[in-house]
Amino acid sequence: MNNTSKQTQKTLWKCGKCGGELQRGSVKASYLGNDFVVEELKCLSCGLVLITEELALGKMFEVEQSLEDK
Amino acid sequence: MDQDELKKQEAKCTQENPPSCTAGCPIHVDARKLMLDIQNQDLKSALATLKKKQPFPGIIGRICDHPCEDECIRQEAGTTIAISALERFCVQNVSEIKTKAGIIPPKSQTVAVVGSGLRGLTAAYDLAKKGYKVSLFEKEDHLGGNLWSFPEAQLPPEVIVEELSVLNRLNVQIHLNTAITRQDLAKLQEEFNVVYLGLAAHSKRISELLGEQSSIDTVTCATPLPGVFSGAFVGNNSPIKSVADGRKAAVSIDRYLQGVSLTASREGEGSYETQLFVNTKGIIPLPAVQMSDEPGGYTSEEAVQEAGRCLNCQCLECVKACKYMQEYGSYPKKYLRQIYNNDTIVMGMRHGNKMINSCSLCGQCAEVCPRGLDLGETCKATRESMVSKGKMPPSAHDFALRDMAFNNSEEFALSRHQPGHNSSKYVFFPGCQLSGSSPEQVEKVYAYLTDKLSGGVALMLRCCGAPADWAGQRDLFQNSLKVLIAEWESLGKPQLIVACSTCHSMFHETFPGVISLWELMADLDLPVQGAVKSGSKVAVQDACTTRNEPHIHDAVRYILTKLGCEIEELPYSKERTKCCGFGGLTSFANPELAKKIIEDRISESTTDYVAYCAMCRDNFASKGKRTVHLLDLIFGTDLDKAAIRPSVGFSYRHENRAKLKRTLLHSLWKEAPQEKDVAYLKVNLQLNERVLEIMEDRRILIEDIQQVIELAERTGRKFINPNNGHSLAYFRPVKVTYWVEYQPQEQSFVVLNVYSHRMEIVEEGHE
Numbered sequence: 162m163n164n165t166s167k168q169t170q171k172t173l174w175k176c177g178k179c180g181g182e183l184q185r186g187s188v189k190a191s192y193l194g195n196d197f198v199v200e201e202l203k204c205l206s207c208g209l210v211l212i213t214e215e216l217a218l219g220k221m222f223e224v225e226q227s228l229e230d231k
Numbered sequence: 232m233d234q235d236e237l238k239k240q241e242a243k244c245t246q247e248n249p250p251s252c253t254a255g256c257p258i259h260v261d262a263r264k265l266m267l268d269i270q271n272q273d274l275k276s277a278l279a280t281l282k283k284k285q286p287f288p289g290i291i292g293r294i295c296d297h298p299c300e301d302e303c304i305r306q307e308a309g310t311t312i313a314i315s316a317l318e319r320f321c322v323q324n325v326s327e328i329k330t331k332a333g334i335i336p337p338k339s340q341t342v343a344v345v346g347s348g349l350r351g352l353t354a355a356y357d358l359a360k361k362g363y364k365v366s367l368f369e370k371e372d373h374l375g376g377n378l379w380s381f382p383e384a385q386l387p388p389e390v391i392v393e394e395l396s397v398l399n400r401l402n403v404q405i406h407l408n409t410a411i412t413r414q415d416l417a418k419l420q421e422e423f424n425v426v427y428l429g430l431a432a433h434s435k436r437i438s439e440l441l442g443e444q445s446s447i448d449t450v451t452c453a454t455p456l457p458g459v460f461s462g463a464f465v466g467n468n469s470p471i472k473s474v475a476d477g478r479k480a481a482v483s484i485d486r487y488l489q490g491v492s493l494t495a496s497r498e499g500e501g502s503y504e505t506q507l508f509v510n511t512k513g514i515i516p517l518p519a520v521q522m523s524d525e526p527g528g529y530t531s532e533e534a535v536q537e538a539g540r541c542l543n544c545q546c547l548e549c550v551k552a553c554k555y556m557q558e559y560g561s562y563p564k565k566y567l568r569q570i571y572n573n574d575t576i577v578m579g580m581r582h583g584n585k586m587i588n589s590c591s592l593c594g595q596c597a598e599v600c601p602r603g604l605d606l607g608e609t610c611k612a613t614r615e616s617m618v619s620k621g622k623m624p625p626s627a628h629d630f631a632l633r634d635m636a637f638n639n640s641e642e643f644a645l646s647r648h649q650p651g652h653n654s655s656k657y658v659f660f661p662g663c664q665l666s667g668s669s670p671e672q673v674e675k676v677y678a679y680l681t682d683k684l685s686g687g688v689a690l691m692l693r694c695c696g697a698p699a700d701w702a703g704q705r706d707l708f709q710n711s712l713k714v715l716i717a718e719w720e721s722l723g724k725p726q727l728i729v730a731c732s733t734c735h736s737m738f739h740e741t742f743p744g745v746i747s748l749w750e751l752m753a754d755l756d757l758p759v760q761g762a763v764k765s766g767s768k769v770a771v772q773d774a775c776t777t778r779n780e781p782h783i784h785d786a787v788r789y790i791l792t793k794l795g796c797e798i799e800e801l802p803y804s805k806e807r808t809k810c811c812g813f814g815g816l817t818s819f820a821n822p823e824l825a826k827k828i829i830e831d832r833i834s835e836s837t838t839d840y841v842a843y844c845a846m847c848r849d850n851f852a853s854k855g856k857r858t859v860h861l862l863d864l865i866f867g868t869d870l871d872k873a874a875i876r877p878s879v880g881f882s883y884r885h886e887n888r889a890k891l892k893r894t895l896l897h898s899l900w901k902e903a904p905q906e907k908d909v910a911y912l913k914v915n916l917q918l919n920e921r922v923l924e925i926m927e928d929r930r931i932l933i934e935d936i937q938q939v940i941e942l943a944e945r946t947g948r949k950f951i952n953p954n955n956g957h958s959l960a961y962f963r964p965v966k967v968t969y970w971v972e973y974q975p976q977e978q979s980f981v982v983l984n985v986y987s988h989r990m991e992i993v994e995e996g997h998e
Contacts, residue, residue, distance in 0.1 A: 174959060177949040189993035193625070201992075208994045211950055212961070212970065217988040225989050229624035230581045 174211055176204035183211055193228050232609060232616075237571045243604035244564035245506045250544035252314060254505035255302030257475030260284045262299055262314050266541035269317055269534050274325040281321065282330060286356040286474065287394040290378060292322035293386045296469045298502060304509050304544050309516040312541050313529075316522070320529040329393070332400035338362040340488045343423040345411045346436075348376030349470055350462050351429025352395065353477030354484070359401035361485055366423070367403050370410035374398075377467055384526065416440055420458060425484050428454075428461035429477060437461055451493040452480040460484055475501055508546045508601040549596035549606070552803060554828045555817070556596065556606075559586055563596065563606050574613050581622065587613050588627045589824050592701060592815035593775035598807050607815065614703025626989060627820040628702035629966065630930045634881070638663040638694035639711060642907070643888040645692040646718040649681050650899050655725040656686030659748075660738075662731030663694045665862075667884030668845040670891035672862045675758075676730060676748065677895075683755050689722045691715075692892055695734035701816045712741065730862075732774035732783065732844050733814075747777075749843060752865070753786040757793060759867040765795040767870075770836045772801070772851070772858070773808035774844035781805065787843055787861060794864050801835050813846040822928075829854050839874055853878035880923060882933040911941035915979035922982050931969055931985045938962050939971040940980050957983060963991065 174183060183202040188210050190197050203210040212221070232240075248254075252262040261280055268277035281288040297315035305312050322328060340363055344355045347369040359365045367374070374395050378386065398405065411419065419426045430436045438445050444455040452463045460483055464476040479500055483493050520537040522529055529537060549563060550556040559566065566586070573583030590610040597605035617623040637643065643663065648655050659680055661673040680688045693715065699708035719727070719742070727745040729735045738745045769791065777783045784805045791798055803809050809832050812818050812825035833840070833856035840858040842848040851858040852875065863873035879887065893904035914937040918926070926932070943949040943960030950959040961970045968991070972984040 173952045173954055174950040175953060177943075177951040177958060177960075178947050180951075183950075190990050191993060192990040207948075209948060209950065210992050210994055211959075212968070212988060212992060214970070214984065214986045217970065217986050221988050221990050225626065226624075227580070229626060230584050 174202070176207050176209055178207045178209065179204065181206055192225055193231075195228055232567075232571055232574060232612060234571075237567060240567050240604060240609060241564050243600065243602040244546075244562065244567070245508050245602065246546045246562045247564055248505045248507035250507060250509075251302040251304055251505050252299040252312075252544075254507075255502050256284075256299045257471050257501050258284045258478060260299070262312075263541065263543060265314070265317070265321070266312065266538040267543065269321065269538035270541075272531070272535060274321055277321045278325045278328060281318065286353045286478075287330075287397070288318075289322050289328045289390050289394040290386065291470065291474065292318040293390070294378075294381055294470050296471055298469075298471065304511060304542055305517075305540060307511040308514040308542075309540065310519045313519050313537055316529055317534055317538055320534045323528060324531070330397045330400075332397065332402075333360075335360060335362045335401075338364070338488075340364065340424045341366070341422075342484060342488075343368065343419045343426045344429055345416075345419075345426065345440075346370075346376065346429035347374040348429055348467065349378070349473035350431075350477035350480070351376075351427070352398070353474045354427050354429055354481045355398060355403050356401065357478055357481035358484060359398065359403050361481075363485075363488070365401075365403045366406060367398065368406045368409045368411050370408065372407050374405065374407070411440070413440055413442065416459070420456070424458065424488060426459045427452075427480050427484060428459065429480075430462050431467050431473075432462050432465045434462075450497055451483045452476070453483060453487075453493060458487070460487075507544060508548065509542065509544045510546075510548060511542070514542065546601070548599045548601065549604070552595055552599045552807070552809070554831050555590055555824060558589065558824050558827070563600075563604055566606060567609060570609055570613050574616055584617070584624050584627070585821060587617070588624070588820035589817055590815050591775065591810035591812070591817050591828070593810035594778050595775065595803070595807065595809060598778060610815070611701070611703065614701075615705050616703075618703040618705070623703060625966065628698070628704075628816055630881075631698045631816050631819045632702060632704065632707070634663075634885075635694045635696070635698040635711070637885055638888065639714070641905075642885070643692055643892055645690065645892050645896070646722060647900055648689045648722065649687045650901075652687035652689075654687055655689035655722050657684055657728055658689040658691050658719065658722055658725040660691050660695070660727055660729045660731075660734055662729065662734045662845075663692075663888060664733075664845040664849075664884075665730050666692065666888045666891050668849050668879045668887070669860065669862070670887045670894070672860070672866065673730075673891060674895065675866050676862065679758050680728065680751075687725070688728075689725055690895070691718060691722070692888070693718075695729075695731070695737040697733045697737050698816060700737060701814070716741065732776040732780075733846075735780070735783070736776040747780070747783050747786065749783055749786040749790060749861070753789045753793075757790070757865055759865070763794045763796055763864055763867075763870070766797050767795070768797040768799055768838050769841040769859070769864075770799040770801050770838040771804060772811070772832070772840050772842040772844075772847050773805055774842070774847055775808055775810040775814050776844075778806050778808060790861065790865065791841065796841070796864065799836060799838050803835070811842075811844070811847040811850040813850060818850075819930075825850075826854070833858075849878035852876060880927045881930065882926065885932065885934070910945075911937040914941050914944075916940075917976065917979050917981045922985065926985055929985065929987060931987055935962075935964070935967075935969045935987075936971050936973075936982055936985060938964060939969050940973060943971075968992070 181204050184205055185200050186203050187198050188201045190199050201210055250263045253259050265277055265280045268280055285291045295315055299314050300311045303311035342358050342363050342365050344351045344367045355365050355367045375391050378391050432447050447454055447461050447463050449463045452460045454461050460480045462476050464472050486493050517540050520533050569583045573581050587610050590607050592607040592611050597603050659677055666673050696708045696711040727742050730748045735747050812828035818825035829850050833851050842858055843861040848858050848860045857874040859873045896902040896904050939960050939962040942962050957972055957974050959972045961968050967987050967989055969987045973980045973982050
């Protein structure tokens with residue numbers, strides 16, 4: 162149930178500021194002095210970057226944890 | 232922790248010491264492992280266990296005089312395990328016993344072994360296995376010496392022949408019908424690098440061969456003649472001691488030929504007393520399993536049953552008592568090494584971080600350990616080291632430390648003399664958790680104290696600093712304590728009365744006069760009479776921070792008795808009590824483990840619990856255990872309601888504390904409480920139970936959500952789902968980015984989901 166809603170949300174979110182569609186684009190991320198560039202959904206004109214729940218609690222959390230133990 | 236400290240701590244853990252059977256065996260056969268092999272009906276493995284130490288298991292398994300059995304701990308609950316009979320069972324029933332020679336890199340040095348009794352045979356076997364060129368001289372026409380005097384039924388001749396055939400496979404040169412005289416000995420000395428006289432010490436034969444020079448070093452088996460060794464054990468009445476004697480000589484000969492010390496570190500050889508602690512309390516006594524056919528030995532079923540009586544001797548006292556110790560599948564000696572490695576690693580992953588941060592620091596291990604090993608002390612010192620090196624994972628304690636900052640902020644912190652007083656004889660310090668969980672009880676206690684005590688009872692609201700101490704943040708703790716001391720001094724250094732055991736444990740060194748509320752109340756009249764139905768039974772959860780405070784345990788029980796309660800003691804209580812999962816910030820660093828700790832503790836009794844720590848009460852209640860706070864009993868609140876009152880979430884703890892301060896300022900000191908004037912506090916939220924649970928799990932506060940929504944609505948920076956009208960927005964106050972999915976509804980916002988991450992996304996604005 163959650164999965165379907167997540168998947169639809171992923172495609173359905175629009176930029177609240179300009180109403181534009183979100184597109185994949187490179188984004189700078191940083192944690193504990195480590196910088197990387199990742200591909201995420203964002204509003205190309207306003208710069209807003211979408212971090213979904215799945216990403217925040219999944220992959221991103223894993224990376225945070227391993228950087229904390231480095 | 233440096234190397235010396237590590238070794239000192241490691242030495243306290245006896246778990247890796249051998250069981251008493253192994254230590255008592257002159258050649259240290261692992262009988263404990265053997266018993267497991269038999270229980271698993273794995274005779275191949277059983278034989279391997281024997282072969283690891285025994286040179287000729289088929290022989291020794293049938294004739295051993297088993298000094299191990301005298302040492303067996305089973306005697307304390309029944310009779311000693313029939314280890315010898317079980318060895319016999321193994322060697323009689325295993326399909327193939329033949330010992331393979333294996334591939335040995337040959338050495339050029341030569342050894343002559345005189346005599347083929349168990350000493351000579353063992354030395355020849357051990358030295359040949361090391362690659363030496365061994366020649367064995369026997370005066371009779373067959374090998375084995377005294378082995379032939381055992382009854383055939385016990386030791387069949389074909390077994391002797393078969394077992395000793397391994398010497399041929401090891402290329403031992405066997406010279407039968409060759410008696411060695413004193414003259415021959417001189418020749419052997421010339422011909423061989425070493426000569427071993429495999430004969431009992433002080434025997435007639437030894438005197439004949441060595442003459443007046445027959446004194447033998449009992450540690451090394453060396454004789455006064457260079458390169459000549461002999462038996463150091465007197466007599467031939469113990470087969471296993473003869474084997475051990477031959478082995479001891481083989482060790483010396485090997486060292487002699489390699490040119491190293493004969494005497495260094497030989498303490499572990501032969502029988503000794505083990506340091507392994509084994510608790511036999513509560514073990515049901517069992518007699519030995521009888522053989523249905525005595526001469527034939529144990530049947531398979533009987534053997535499994537008899538081996539099953541083995542206690543599988545271990546210490547593990549702390550592991551049995553503590554969920555944290557169980558969590559990582561090992562025991563302190565191993566953990567100490569892991570912690571040390573984690574702390575000293577220069578490059579690479581610190582896999583032990585979570586383990587180090589998961590300990591409750593409650594001191595139970597030190598209490599149950601026969602040698603007082605306190606793993607928590609090491610964990611705490613290591614946390615301090617991690618903090619000082621900048622290697623403490625921020626996610627472990629960040630939330631708890633922010634909670635502490637809140638409790639020491641203007642929102643909660645307060646110091647006042649009792650209304651109408653300019654000085655204070657006492658100061659009541661309720662602590663932040665009681666204030667967060669039951670602010671109304673703080674009010675009641677304060678009213679009670681000001682009523683009962685004269686000389687002025689001041690009130691001090693703030694945090695004792697425990698979260699900083701537990702997190703290894705020494706500086707933060709010291710700074711917090713400094714402020715607290717200054718406040719206390721400004722009140723005229725009154726005697727501290729604390730309601731929280733953790734505060735007590737943090738204060739007792741700095742404030743020697745500190746007294747627990749329970750000790751004080753035990754000496755005063757209680758506020759309400761007859762609140763408790765006489766004879767109501769309660770099981771006492773002693774707070775882990777009172778472990779070394781027997782006077783608090785006594786005071787609590789005295790109050791309970793006075794209230795008419797019948798007291799049940801939990802299996803682990805008073806100085807052996809268990810932490811509720813909050814201590815040491817376990818529930819922040821490892822919430823999954825904290826849950827297991829709570830489940831374990833509440834399963835100890837079906838009786839309602841009474842706690843005198845607000846965190847213990849809330850943690851147990853959060854998992855459905857009926858638990859009242861001691862204050863519920865003292866003030867006669869509706870006990871049925873109190874027992875099932877749910878735990879108070881993080882957000883409401885903040886709110887309760889802030890409200891408590893405002894209420895008291897208003898009602899007692901007639902001061903107009905200052906309301907915080909920030910825009911986001913005006914954001915009205917609708918939170919259902921599901922969302923509240925998510926917030927609790929993910930440690931997200933109402934305030935965090937309010938800030939996200941306020942910013943998003945003010946700036947329009949958010950995402951919109953046109954299909955359902957949901958908004959999704961984020962805000963990063965400091966180190967954590969909070970995301971909220973919500974929907975405006977009239978004058979408020981329905982919160983649908985919340986989550987967070989610590990990684991920072993750097994946005995490039997295009998506005």
